Amino acid sequence: MSSSENSEALVLSSDPLHPANLIPELCRSFYHLGWVTGTGGGICIRAGDKVYIAPSGVQKERIEPTHIFVLPYPQVAPSPHTDRVFLRRPSLNLKESACTPLFWNSFEIRDAGSCIHTHSQHAVMATLLWTGPVFTISHQMIKGVRVGGTGPALSYLDTLELPIIENTPNEEDLKDSMAEAMIKYPNAAGVLVRRHGVYVWGTDWEKAKTQTECLDYLFEIGVKMKLAGLSTTLN
Numbered sequence: 239m240s241s242s243e244n245s246e247a248l249v250l251s252s253d254p255l256h257p258a259n260l261i262p263e264l265c266r267s268f269y270h271l272g273w274v275t276g277t278g279g280g281i282c283i284r285a286g287d288k289v290y291i292a293p294s295g296v297q298k299e300r301i302e303p304t305h306i307f308v309l310p311y312p313q314v315a316p317s318p319h320t321d322r323v324f325l326r327r328p329s330l331n332l333k334e335s336a337c338t339p340l341f342w343n344s345f346e347i348r349d350a351g352s353c354i355h356t357h358s359q360h361a362v363m364a365t366l367l368w369t370g371p372v373f374t375i376s377h378q379m380i381k382g383v384r385v386g387g388t389g390p391a392l393s394y395l396d397t398l399e400l401p402i403i404e405n406t407p408n409e410e411d412l413k414d415s416m417a418e419a420m421i422k423y424p425n426a427a428g429v430l431v432r433r434h435g436v437y438v439w440g441t442d443w444e445k446a447k448t449q450t451e452c453l454d455y456l457f458e459i460g461v462k463m464k465l466a467g468l469s470t471t472l473n
């Protein structure tokens with residue numbers, strides 16, 4: 239088998255749960271939630287020593303398995319910013335998602351197996367109504383969210399805190415402030431980006447997905463509570 243056939247084998251599988259099949263399917267469902275419209279947002283999956291990433295700037299609901307990039311984890315190059323190493327690149331003229339360095343934060347700092355980025359309007363509205371550095375909510379259905387995204391589940395009696403970082407014109411430039419926020423708030427399962435969206439991770443794609451759903455629900459109800467003049471915490 240030639241090396242290009244070998245690299246194609248990294249994304250061609252009849253298993254619907256193979257990351258190269260899952261990413262297109264999940265992006266389609268996220269599109270219908272309004273999370274990844276206009277080419278924004280996405281999901282990456284790390285399976286052992288391989289990371290599967292979607293292309294940049296494409297309609298995320300129309301991705302095919304052959305569009306997926308595969309990278310080794312950890313990277314052998316000094317930084318995932320520069321001289322990025324690939325096991326497989328699509329033959330089309332595509333570039334890997336600009337979110338790659340941010341997804342990498344979730345692997346390196348939280349040992350995540352998957353990270354989701356959405357442009358959900360609930361997340362964006364939360365960053366506009368919570369004008370400080372943290373989104374907080376308590377006494378809601380927060381127990382679907384895990385401590386730090388990869389730890390034990392939160393309890394109804396915990397207060398959920400999510401840091402908010404300031405947006406930058408280029409996605410890559412969020413890498414350092416996201417990493418700082420993750421270190422400062424070790425219990426947070428995600429990081430909100432003001433006027434932009436949210437990054438959420440989990441030990442695997444299922445937990446990243448369900449936690450993104452839980453957090454999106456909390457952003458939505460939190461925004462409604464604020465707009466109704468209600469406090470979002472009882473503590």
Ligand SMILES: CSC[C@@H](O)[C@@H](O)C(=O)COP(=O)(O)O
Nearest residue numbers: 276277278279294295335336337
């Ligand atoms: C609509 S452009 C949005 C991008 O700059 C970025 O924020 C994003 O979410 C997706 O980046 P991409 O490189 O297309 O995966």
Ligand SMILES: [Zn+2]
Nearest residue numbers: 278279355435
């Ligand atoms: Zn984005």
